[in-house]
Structures are given as C-alpha cells and as structure tokens.
Amino acid sequence: MHQWITHSPGETIKFSTHLADYLQPGDVLTLSGDLGAGKTVFAKGLARGLGVREMVNSPTFTIVKEYRSGRMPLYHMDVYRISDEEDIGLEDYFDQGGVTVIEWAENIPSWLPDDLLSFIINRKSESERVITCRASGRRSKHIYEEIVNDERARN
Ligand code: ADP
Ligand code: MG
Helix, strand or coil, X not given: CEEEEECCHHHXXXXXXXXXXXXXXXXXEEEECCCCCCHHHHHHHHHHHHCCCCCCCCCCCCCEEEECCCCCCEEEEECCCCCCCCCCCHHHHCXXXXXXXXXXXXXXXXXXXXXXXXXXXXXXCCCCXXXXXXXXXXXXXXHHHHHHCCHHHCC
C-alpha cells in the first residue's frame, strides 16, 4: 500500500498522467472514493497520459465510454448505479486491447479480474486528496513498483 497527497485537481491529473506511461493493453484499474473525491479527475489524467484528444466526462449515465484517439483504447466506466447481481457484460472490455478504468468498482466485486490496480481517493479538505494504491496480481504489482518509484508522480 502506498499513498500520495495531491493539493489540487491539477496535481491529481499530473499523477495519473504519469501513471499512464506504465499501462499496457489489458490493464484494469479501479477508483474508489465518495462522490466528488476526484475519480473522474483521475480518469481525465489517465486519458491525457494515453494521448486521448476527446473531452473526457463522467460516464455515470452511459456506464461505459470508449476513447480511441490515444495510443491504445481507454474504457472508462462508472458503475455507481450498478449492483453486483447485474451482468452488464463489462468483463468483455477487459481483453479488448485497451486500458479499463472503473469508478465505483466496489459495487461489482464479482465482475473484477484478479489482477487489479486499486486506487482509493480520500478527501482531506476542499483541495487536498489522499490517493492510496494497492496492487493484486503480477501485472498490477509491476505497475505499482513503477509508479511508486516515479519521482514525477510525487508532489
Ligand atoms: P468523483 O468522480 O470522484 O465523483 P470528480 O472527479 O467528478 O469526483 O470531482 C472531483 C471534484 O473535486 C472536482 O470538482 C475537482 O475540481 C475537485 N478537487 C479539488 N481538489 C482536488 C484534488 N486534489 N484532486 C482531484 N479533485 C479535486
Ligand atoms: Mg466520477
């Protein structure tokens, strides 16, 4: 488990932009934290780091949005309104050659892969966030080591 502190949305975006450097097709990331914690802000940074040119918005109503203008596809999901009992076919995305990032992934534990890089974002104050990361699985542990050792990701 490792923690980073950010002091503005820009710092959170900077962090996840650098994280994107280490991602490969098939990687799955989860984002947890209360409404307004910064999950979508984090996803915007990932998109930027992957070179996505489209505007990235919260996929709360569509559940999934695909962005294909970057160096690999980004599948951005928000399962706030989904429960673990529903099969909405999300797992079909995991092996489609892109990176998947899932907001509110704690709602659908049964549908998540074993190899997972999990981020929890906690709001400390209006502009301060604590980002906690855990890795499970060989691939995620590798990404974890890379981002923990990346000085650019420290604020
Ligand atoms: P979520 O997707 O978790 O519901 P959003 O990313 O949509 O949250 O919104 C986060 C809000 O918090 C934005 O209005 C953003 O400007 C604000 N914010 C303030 N400080 C930070 C920070 N350090 N990191 C991320 N967002 C922040
Ligand atoms: Mg969101």
